[in-house]
Amino acid sequence: MPLHTITLADGRSLAYRSENRHRPPQRAVPARQISAAQVFRHACNGTATLWTGDFHQGKQLLAALKKHARKPAAPAPDPQTAFHKHRLAQSQHSRTANMLLVIIGAGFTLDLPRAPDVSAALADVYGTPNREPFLLPLKQLLGFIGAHQWHLKGVDVPALDGRIHVPFGVFSPVRGEYVGLLRDAPLPPVCETAFDIGTGSGVLAVLLAQRGFRRVVATDCDARAAACARANVRRFGLHAKIDVLQQNLFPAGTADLIVCNPPWLPAKPTSAIESALYDPDHAMLRAFLRDAPACLNPQGQIWLVLSDLAEHLSLRPADALPQWFAQAGLRLLAADHVRPIHGKAADPSDPLAFARQRERTFLYRLAAAQG
Incomplete structure (x- = not known):
């Protein structure tokens, strides 16, 4: 999977992990309180938002960001155009949603208020626990958690x-x-x-x-x-x-x-x-x-x-x-x-x-x- 480095506002550089192939952000600004509109504006400028607040509030912010980024699509003149417009919209929405980041600490830890234990879900994806912290889109972390639960349960x-x-x-x-x-x-x-x-x-x-x-x-x-x-x-x-x-x-x-x-x-x-x-x-x-x-x-x-x-x-x-x-x-x-x-x-x-x-x-x- 692609590995990149992102510079934080305090001058630190952390590795960035992502499962998608979007161009990664070059920098990230921390926030404990911020609106979806502000996160969206940062994203449009190529800047990610590093969420440092409550885990459940972060999930709510992500949901609001997805709604903010989603715009009604104009009717397409033919099926092929409809498909390509749909794929483009999916890619744009995904890139925007992936601009809300969290820090995963050593040993797959998540040091946010009310955060669950995410170590098993991350081990399911990455295997050996990390020694150095890295940045991960919150959207992908939630996807890992859901996938881990389905992995354990299985599909009938x-x-x-x-x-x-x-x-x-x-x-x-x-x-x-x-x-x-x-x-x-x-x-x-x-x-x-x-x-x-x-x-x-x-x-x-x-x-x-x-x-x-x-x-x-x-x-x-x-x-x-x-x-x-x-x-x-x-x-x-x-x-x-x-x-x-x-x-x-x-x-x-x-x-x-x-x-x-x-x-x-x-x-x-x-x-x-x-x-x-x-x-x-x-x-x-x-x-x-x-x-x-x-x-x-x-x-x-x-x-x-x-x-x-x-x-x-x-x-x-x-x-x-x-x-x-x-x-x-x-x-x-x-x-x-x-x-x-x-x-x-x-x-x-x-x-x-x-x-x-x-x-x-x-x-x-x-x-x-x-x-």
Whole structure:
């Protein structure tokens, strides 16, 4: 993650940690009493506010800052413009909210009145406790605390008859409807070996092992995701069947089934976790389709999980997927789909509601083209 140094008003320089890719502030001014409007003005000038007051008042200030920074968006002339305006607004709101900082002391301590013990939540993100203090956006600290609680609790995945535990920085399988598609799909003629490419939390690798595959190899290029997947594999008692490798795309060898749930939207991510959602020009999807056929055993299949939201936002032509399948030498066996059931799908106030209301999540089942 990026590490920068910020100069405080008293002349000290402290390391600054952030999970996003915004340009960091160069300086920070301390405050125990300040309005959201003042914090916003500082932020517009590239100056962060270092909160030194009561923890709960800091949370209230952050909420007020978010409201102050949010402005009604003008109607967009077309779906693609609506999406890009939405992403720009998200980035601007995030940058502003992340300009309210706190100092994390040695050993992941937070020395603010009425502050909770944040050491476990920060250890979940960073691992070894720090020896030197550093600056952290209050918004991200609250995100770490919430993510830690969810990590301990886990996410119920009915298709697995169990819970998947996901730490901060790994995409959570909250959209569990697609897992049901893979649970119900007819298996290939041979079911010995499977690859799960871009495994994330490991949810699909666990499902494949539960469905009878004797060996599953799951890969992910992200270290946090690989560690998360290994932990979930152990929780389900499947470590003898599933190998998790930290690497990009395909492991060595071939498989009877190759599964992939790539990023769905062709856009630039602004943080590491957003890489599970956004991928410029569908780079991972294209690379997967290009190389997957060579990794298939005879009679093997490829299962691709993909939303059609990009099509409803005019970010991908409706005929793009059939063309990419054909270019990769693949034929479509079947395309099962399900309507998303997450909160945004039914929220009429969402800026992209016009597209989310039409979205479907597909399971494309593919095989090598004949002759």
